[in-house]
Amino acid sequence: MAVQLEFLKSILYFSDIGHTELESIRKLVFEKTADRAETILLEGEPATSLYFVASGAVKVFKTSVEGKEQILSIVRPGESFNDVPIFDGGPNPVSARTMGPVLLYGIKKSDMESILRDHPQIALNVIKVLAKRVRHLVSLVEDLSFRHVISRVAKILLEHIGGEMGCGPRLSQQEMAAMAGTAREVVGRSLKALEEEGAIKLDRHRIIITDKKALQKIVEVHY
Amino acid sequence: MPIIDTVRCDGCGLCVGVCQCNALAIVNKIITIIETVECDWCTDCEAICPTAAISCPFEIIIQEP
Numbered sequence: 001m002a003v004q005l006e007f008l009k010s011i012l013y014f015s016d017i018g019h020t021e022l023e024s025i026r027k028l029v030f031e032k033t034a035d036r037a038e039t040i041l042l043e044g045e046p047a048t049s050l051y052f053v054a055s056g057a058v059k060v061f062k063t064s065v066e067g068k069e070q071i072l073s074i075v076r077p078g079e080s081f082n083d084v085p086i087f088d089g090g091p092n093p094v095s096a097r098t099m100g101p102v103l104l105y106g107i108k109k110s111d112m113e114s115i116l117r118d119h120p121q122i123a124l125n126v127i128k129v130l131a132k133r134v135r136h137l138v139s140l141v142e143d144l145s146f147r148h149v150i151s152r153v154a155k156i157l158l159e160h161i162g163g164e165m166g167c168g169p170r171l172s173q174q175e176m177a178a179m180a181g182t183a184r185e186v187v188g189r190s191l192k193a194l195e196e197e198g199a200i201k202l203d204r205h206r207i208i209i210t211d212k213k214a215l216q217k218i219v220e221v222h223y
Numbered sequence: 224m225p226i227i228d229t230v231r232c233d234g235c236g237l238c239v240g241v242c243q244c245n246a247l248a249i250v251n252k253i254i255t256i257i258e259t260v261e262c263d264w265c266t267d268c269e270a271i272c273p274t275a276a277i278s279c280p281f282e283i284i285i286q287e288p
Contacts, residue, residue, distance in 0.1 A: 036226070037228055157283050160283050161283050161284065161285055162282050162283055162284060169280075170280030170281060170282050170283075171280055171281055171283065172266075172269060172278045172279055172280045172281065173266060173269065173270075173279070173281075174269065174275065174278065175280070184269075184270065185270070188266070188270075201286075204262075204263060204264040205264045205279070205280070205281060205282060206281060206282045206283075206284060207281045207282070207283045207284075208284055208285075208286045209283065209284065209285045209286070209287070210286060210287060210288070211287065212285060212287060
């Protein structure tokens with residue numbers, strides 16, 4: 001299937017880029033499909049390409065020596081991953097694994113360098129994307145350092161609302177634990193506690209947020 | 224329904240033992256979901272699995288009264 005120009009236009013990297021320029025960039029973009037739970041990148045390995053998610057979702061994480069995962073972000077359609085090693089030349093600082101079947105668009109490192117040289121607007125867009133990434137990581141550090149685990153779980157729920165209100169992927173308790181930097185059992189207890197407080201309702205495979213304001217108030221509490 | 228990674232599953236059967244809804248069974252040495260209507264999503268199978276082969280993902284939605 002050909003790389004879709006309309007999709008490329010929706011990627012922040014390529015915002016405010018003219019049609020002709022985008023056409024020349026499209027020739028450098030390759031497609032990659034992957035199944036559920038497929039590892040796209042491994043922490044520590046050399047980086048060869050920058051990826052954009054066209055459909056599906058990819059989780060970006062670090063793994064401890066004991067094998068515990070800490071999820072740093074979930075990459076959704078239109079977003080990129082593996083930017084940092086492409087730009088600084090180092091190895092992958094993180095691993096990336098698909099959360100379901102995905103379609104990726106990739107650009108090789110050498111091609112990305114020539115794109116940045118030939119299109120200064122893209123370089124500015126990249127700066128904005130990376131600045132937003134830094135802001136997200138600062139927030140994560142704040143969460144892990146200062147926020148009580150129930151507060152972190154509440155924040156995760158608010159940030160991953162799916163259905164008609166948003167486009168969040170489904171999350172297992174194990175994945176929520178990896179994002180919150182805690183154990184799976186603690187997430188289970190946190191969800192029960194949030195249900196008892198009336199902020200959510202657990203309905204089989206659905207977590208229903210019944211009082212968004214109450215959940216937001218829980219997020220604001222720091223311990 | 225719960226998602227089973229057949230590559231990770233080693234057929235130990237611990238999940239079948241904890242499932243209170245009789246939703247799981249071992250078929251050809253791999254865990255198979257045989258019943259989804261009765262599954263009440265207790266996620267005990269996900270908790271007990273030593274190889275993280277079963278995943279019970281939640282959909283997060285808003286439904287305020």
